[in-house]
Amino acid sequence: MSSQRFYTGDEQGLVKVVTITEPVVVKPKRVRRGQPTPEAPPKPVPTVETWGIPDREKAVQFLCWDSEKKYLAVARKNGLVQLLDPKDGTVATEFKHTFGKEGKVDTIFVGLFASSESIITCTNTGRLVVQSIADHSKATVLDVGKDICRMRVHPREHHIVATGGKEQELTLWDLKALCKDTVEEETPEPATKKGKKNSKKAPAPAPAKEAEKKAGGPEARYKSKEILANGQIFKAKNVKNDHLDLRVPVWNTDVQFLNQYDTSRIAVGTWNHQIRVYDIKSGARRPAVDAEVGEMPVVAMANGKDGSEIVFSDTVTNVYSVDTLTGAIIGQYKGFTGVATALATFIPFENDSTAHLVTVAMDRCLRVHEMTKTRKLLHKVYLKQRMTAVVVGEYTPAEPAEDEEDGEVSNKKKRTEGEGDDDENDDDLWESMGKLEDKKSKKRKLAKE
Template sequence: MASPARWNHVWVGSETGILKGVNLRRRQATNYVAASALRREEGVCAMCWGDPSESEILIGCLDRSVKLFSTEKGKFTESRQCLGGEGAFCGLAVHDNSFITCVESGLLKVWRDASSENVETQVGAGVCRMRQNPVHPQRVGTGGKENALKVWDLQRPEEPIFRAKNVRNDWLSLRVPVWERDLQFLPGSEKIVTCTGHHQVRLYDPSSPQRRPVLETTYGEYPLTALSLTPGADSVVVGSSRGEMAVIDLRQGRLVKCLKGFAGSVRSVQCHSTLPLVASCGLDRFLRVHNIEDKHLKHKVYLKSRLNCLLLTSRERWEDEEPEPAAAEANVKEEDELWDCMKAVATKTVPKRSADPRGQETQQGKRSKKQKRHSVGP
């Protein structure tokens, strides 16, 4: 029988190394790492699905290990040390039975079964994020602090196939600093959207002659830390270091709406692939799920730890789904067997207690005295 872990809707990784599965329908959160095994050196810093059916999760930890968690079995099945470079993982992806890692020092590496076949390249220091192109999985994008957006083809990793150019100097003729915090590829096109540590949202089009952004807008006054495309890919949801979230229209570059209820820096944001839902987590230890259309906060779960990253299931109609019939029948059968094993307990009728005789005598004495007091003597 499949593990109950497969029915979780959101998977969250924390700074203390805990992997949590959250069933939003039942409002239950389960830890899949024992409390006695927690170490801050194993804090989760990157996560991705291991296969299209979402039966496996790859988890990158601060100690440079990549662990494989099976949602079908509800436990960790493999672990591998991925040494090389310096800093934490800033991206994790899967391609052709191999997984791709990128660390802050800029070492991008493809890990295959045979270590001699591993592919690696240097993408520049100060990397903040590496993302995979979902349509062309052999391509990844990287960006960071003073490290402009680049797109790499892992089949030809010597040079990037696209290198963004910094925007023009500001009105004081000063250079604008580069700080790409997150990025994502737009499906159905070659466009890439990024958010920066200087509260900018930029849209790049590698198919156009220019390497500068084709659209740029700003939101708020604080660094933007995470982003995710809405299901229609015409808007992007961004989160900031101050706990602000907003929906930005990518066609006109305008603010559409703000999502409220946060109390700390947003670390990770992910929109559902088809439903108007967006999940977010951060330093205030809450997992939140908003409805993008009406801005309603549908779910809010306190998870006790500072949260770094999350994965939201792509299943549809998950709010109505029930456990498999076989599992439900097995539970009913076990419950029936439990009741059959119990012994019958005979019930005994307890007679009603009579009144206290002394109380009756006292009441009779009071009545007799009252009668004497009101009687008229001869």
């Protein structure tokens, strides 16, 4: 039997391991008349393993693998970031970020990435932290702007970071250059008698403000195409005014790199139900593709099997597939009764062209769809809590059973043993046919006489 594993996170702070086991389907033999019809193939059997204790303060906001797929990184509501062992869920290491409130808005994570050396996190306040795993005292804190809705790290070039948000255009940052210019290390020091910590931190200068000073103010910064803030390698430009000559509001909700080898093409989903694709190599700051998709804001995005397709969900129950070259909707995945909060695509079999889409939604279900023209729903698992994150685990292929191998061998033996019998039966048949001819000839002779 083959099995596929998924890891999910929910609002109760639980991490669940969902294993879907598909039984081996034996090809039915030819059914002859009078024989009973073969039984239907057995359905896949899902098993669910739960890690943790329900606690809303530890609600899972993001899940991801580290670059070597040894640990599972978890970002929680209370600012806790953990590395879990994917075998039993034990905590390998953890870090705590201090969260507060800015006005009426709570601080939340908007991005998570883990490599073998560091963990990169970002909050909606624009606080981007590069935390060393080996040395807990080393943490570089950077400012990437306010009202950030999504941060994503390039899958191969781990120093390239993309951000976007409310009135925050798509921006690419180079962490190597940014860390050289603005570095802030958090070193935990013992508390004083009054309970206050003696922390000496050099304030990190805002890169955007420094660039504005050099360029002569914010207006000059936006007029020039060449002037970028420290660490920025690309900053998008808003689209042209609408037909009423009014400014189009900027509200980017998700970002996705379409090419895993470079940063040539990037897709962005917006709150105003738009999918925009930027071609970085062309030098243009405005999107090469700007299409309205549906009528509701974009919630989450995931790459298709290649860079020409992207899948997104909105604030209702719609999950669409979009062509990134034209902006046209290719099709819709059905069967949802809640908002799909997280998407992921994967190819379960090696050297297979059929990709699968796994989603978790607010209706407390995990679904697996086939990414073909039919978009067939393959699996649906009810998980009790409202889900917020999902990642794809390992795939275990089916191994041939011993009985099947023995059966094949026995069939081969029967065939080889039966070859001589068939020849003898053929000889007997011809002899019997000859005897029949003799009988007919005798009858003819008797009739003549």
